[in-house]
Amino acid sequence: MKVSSYGEVLWDDLPSGKVLGGAPLNVVARLASFGVDASIISRCGKDADGEELLRQIATKNVPTNLIQIDDEQATSLVKVTLNHSGSATYDIVYPCAWDKIAPNEAALARVADSDVLVYGSLVMRDAVSRATLNTLLPHAKFKIFDVNLRAPHYELNCLLEAMKQADLIKLNDEELYELAAAFGSPYHSMAQNIQFIANLTQTQHICITLGGHGALYYRAGEIHAHHGYCVKVVDTVGAGDSFLAGFIYKFLQGTEPKDILTFACALGSLVASKRGATVAVSMDEILTFINPKA
Helix, strand or coil: CEEEEECCCEEEEECCEEEEECHHHHHHHHHHHCCCEEEEEEEEECCHHHHHHHHHHHHCCCCCCCEEEECCCCCEEEEEEECCCCCEEEEECCCCHHHHCCCCHHHHHHHHCCCEEEEECHHHHCHHHHHHHHHHHHHCCCEEEECCCCCCCCCHHHHHHHHHHCCEEEEEHHHHHHHHHHCCCCCCCHHHHHHHHHHHHCCCEEEEECHHHCEEEEECCEEEEECCCCCCCCCCCCHHHHHHHHHHHHHCCCCCHHHHHHHHHHHHHHHHCCCCCCCCCCHHHHHHHHCCCC
């Protein structure tokens, strides 16, 4: 099982201090904790934040050889604000090092050798990193587009093109409704709008996260559902990324859709109940959470 991701690596500046962040990094760090060969293609600054970022990524068993060093742009620092329920908002500085990811042969070879390439919407905000992504996508065996709408850091035409290239699209319910409406959907129900996006993009796999209410998985015309787990939320930073990591982990094992969702929802819920996006969660903890001992 080999997974690569492309996009932002950064520091989330939380009220409690700085922690590793960036959706593509969170996904591969979680997968690496399960023993998956997981790597990230990105860029950080030639500065103290960049040095520490590389050091900490290495402690997550994620190789840093495909993280480029930028002599001009700084390592990304994102101010994160949490509301009373633990939901996060982000102040993302532009430009920064991961806006300028350059194409190279090592990245192309890694993508071509991977079972899955995960890429997000945020890294497409700059023409340089967007162009590099477009050179990588034709080499990927299976492409997962992780939609993370962070206004004003996206353009609808770029999003639609990225969705059309994906084999699986992951987004939350608010993003589903926003994009469906923007692309001309006349529908009001979630199921109809999922089908609208599937038809528009010719995508066979769509995953919709519903926060504490679980997730939906559209697969070749059929919608599977999990209704979520009840946990006390500490912060939601990285919970969706861990959900996606759990989804990928089970998807690549050929697991049935309902069991994919069960595992992914459990992992996302456990991360939301702890502080930090890459907090340790063991396989035993996940399995016990799904099936507690009487």
